[in-house]
Amino acid sequence: MGAKKITGIALLVVFVVAVQIATQLTGTSYYLTQLTMTMYSCLLIIGLCLVMGYAGQVSLGHAGFFAIGGYTSASLTTTNLLPALEGGSSWVSMLNSMGLLTAGSSMFGEPLLTVHPWLACLLAITITALIAFLVGIPVLKLKGHYLAMATLGFGIIIFRIVLAMEFFGEADGISDVPGFTLLPGLTVNGDIDNRVVNYYIAAAVLVTGFVLLLNLIDSRVGRALRAIHGAEDAADSMGINTARYKLYTFVISAVFAAVAGVLLTHYTGGISPSDAGVMKSVRYVAIVAIGGMASLWGALTMGGILNFLSLRGFFGSYDDAVFGTILIIIMLFAPEGVLRLTLWSKFKRQKKEKGS
């Protein structure tokens, strides 16, 4: 089991490096931009896969969590606090003296004082986790379609909020988001010279998140989640606090979405209301579904392929329609990915019987 996991991860890392080298050799390193964006989307998708595929809780609100993360970081790192500092705000001067603010200049050369990206990032994650926790408590009492509807409602609320508030840039969203220097020399931004570095930053974040989730599902907690998914009352009578497990899983997957939101926003330099849109959430759910629901590898693979094709404009203006269609087909022919699993196990059993 353990050896299989390590081999898988090793192959994944080899693949990531191979792709980068291939783009370099073929002079197609412009692909790296879409690949980097794809990997951040995949981070959200594997988090959603945990909550949907393993814990069995559908969420049509994950674009909302992505947006909370992205918008929090974007607004904090672009709001100029210099006027507030000069106006004598004790809060701002305290943050400044603690070294949590960072000075810069706008594209017109005027001086800027903004929240340091690290602080903004941590705040974004904390706020998202808190909102997921508070929303999760009542919402996760619902099951099946009702849960889907409630999370859909949550997603719509977030979408309308970012669309309506001036602080979040209304329909334009937030642009000119500065780069995020993780460590000296490692900056998340969209500079062309920095493309390879950013590709590897995204890959490192994604692989780390992926390993964490692989470990999680292959553990006592993962078994408890699958038990809740399969037979909640039986899981309950095994001593599993089902409400708490569902809630924690929901929060973890929201945090994955928030990290994706923060990093992708700093990478592309902006975020707009469409990133919080319901169609985005539908797309994520469709990808997890086509990946086989309870399959992190499936979600990662399909997330990689479909997001990349979509970003390359392969689906043209039918982009959203493609993902909607995928979702309908999956729900008709393989709800919960069960069909795929049963077909596969039948196939394996037949093979075994023939062999013996």
Place this chain on the structure above:
Amino acid sequence: MTLLKVDGLNKHFGGLHAVNSVSFDVKKGDIKAVIGPNGAGKTTLFNLICGGLDADSGAVEFDSQPILGLKPYQIAATGISRTFQNIKMFPGMTALENVMVGLHTKSRAGFWAAMLHLPSTRTEEKTIRARAYALLELLEIAQFADVEASSLAFGQQRAIEFARALASDPTLLLLDEPAAGLNIYETAEVARLITKIQQQGITVLLVEHDMSLVMDISDEIVVLSCGQHIAEGTPSEIQHNEEVIQIYLGE
């Protein structure tokens, strides 16, 4: 010594008095059965004890502690395990994994430890895997450890369910119609396993329809009819009780 004390338990469903002031004790180490015709309130009584339903009034004490009003997962933590009438295997999991879920209260690893795959988690995982395997051996189904549980025959699934319920080291095991859906051979097999479980020092309370099973293995029997406690005693006492015979055979 009394392990479980059911005292004046009441439950209404609308106008139906499903459980009507039922009281009885379960002695430590015994196999006690609750029997009664269809609609006698057996399953309702069972669910009241397990926390699946809220009682209208009355008390249930386990090991001198009140347990009425606790949630199922909290009741599990006190040392009561249960099985289900319609065997609830966790789909997609092997027999071994099913039993490992049963070891939930016996293990610690939380979200962080699991995600980081800490050394303590790895050791714990090994321990519970070995323990789960030992339980499958106890119930004589170790050869199916790596087979998907829901693809096995009913009798085997029942044995896995027993192993899963025993995993939490319960002092009291509640069995909801353990012979439901089984043929006579499988029923005999289940009866033997229940006695084997009793020999491990575990007290058993079962709700059952199948008379042969109950008469063979029970130390004491409670008879319910229309939600009321009609009779209580050893199997031979119950077999000769006029009222019980009347209920079962009619006028």
